[in-house]
Amino acid sequence: MPRPLSQPLPLAGERRRHRRRAVLLSAAAAILLPAAAHALDATPLQFDQLYKSFGVRGYEFSDALAALNGKPVTMRGYMAPPLKPESRFFVLTGQPLALCPFCQSDADWPADIVVIYLRSAAPMLGGGEAVMVSGRLEVGSWTDPETGFVSQIRIVDAGFRRA
Template identity: 40%
Template sequence: MTLDRRNFLIGSSAALLGLAAGTLPARAAETIKIRDIYKNQNEFSDTAKRLAGKHIEIPGFMAPPLKADANFFVLTKRPMSVCPFCETSADWPNDIVFVRMHKKLDAVRFNRPIIARGVLELGVAKDQETGFVSLVRLVDASFDLV
């Protein structure tokens, strides 16, 4: 019985030390679907508002990039063979997300499912590099094939 108690105490102490040192694995980012970002056409959902400023994951598809060496793309909820970008926030469709990568993009086929990861930003913003206006963005993003 003493040996079991000793192992328990040693394991518990190691776990507490790991927590204090920040060496335990981080909690996975929360996933939200594009359709769940909006409450209605003109208002963000409570879930999206809660996740704003946090690292999240969004599954979807990469629309074809506008230029070959881009560090951004448009994430769509369904495959699109053309880029769906609009010129003003008033015309912004509620089924796309502007994704700004932290490095140059290796584009994938428009019909290949991906998971985009990054920090969720909500509200009207004009991208300084491209001039695009967006309502929903993932910044400092990356993606993986599904």
Template identity: 40%
Template structure:
């Protein structure tokens, strides 16, 4: 993967609270640029390859290929590049590169709302 700025999960939100989420200044500065993150991929919905979720720790799945419960507050939704058909192994640390987007967005394919996304993403095991 080409070198792009690395974004850590700790740089997503400055604050998470009952009144909402405050985006971290580094996330806002990198919005619209290609970044690399490292975490664990899982399908956002059972059997889905359209939308994946990147988490800092392996996600507990409710059933094969997905989860029925909410994702962690700092989960990043991953929208794969059209030609990306790469396999991934849930529970295996993975490096993901994509264009960073932030702000509320409803992802119908995932049946979820997203605050942070990587669009046109590609990945490789770390």
């Protein structure tokens, strides 16, 4: 079996390429998905607030994160290089994945990723683009039945715009 967090999406990506793709996609990407309804009462969440520890026995969610479970949030991050030009989900990372610090034999995701499930499929940006996401926070292990991708923190019913 593939390792769930290392296989589904490649980490390749570099700013120059992203800029070019972003130009191609700019018309689509400029459409602000209807996130405004959430944004009004949504709590801004930051990457350094997700976990309180990254231990050998597993990571621990922060109390703040647990308290926001099921509530509307907004989050700024970077879209990881997507698999397809249009998708219902993407991975949000705290740092752009254009720089690959883990070019060892097995490329790997950073520990603190958030998986974004959109309300409907949307054109993706090039990997490494800064985006603002809003939607409902979901905390806890979940395996996507379609892709097998295991996630711990998700924003669902989400919309996003470039940030």
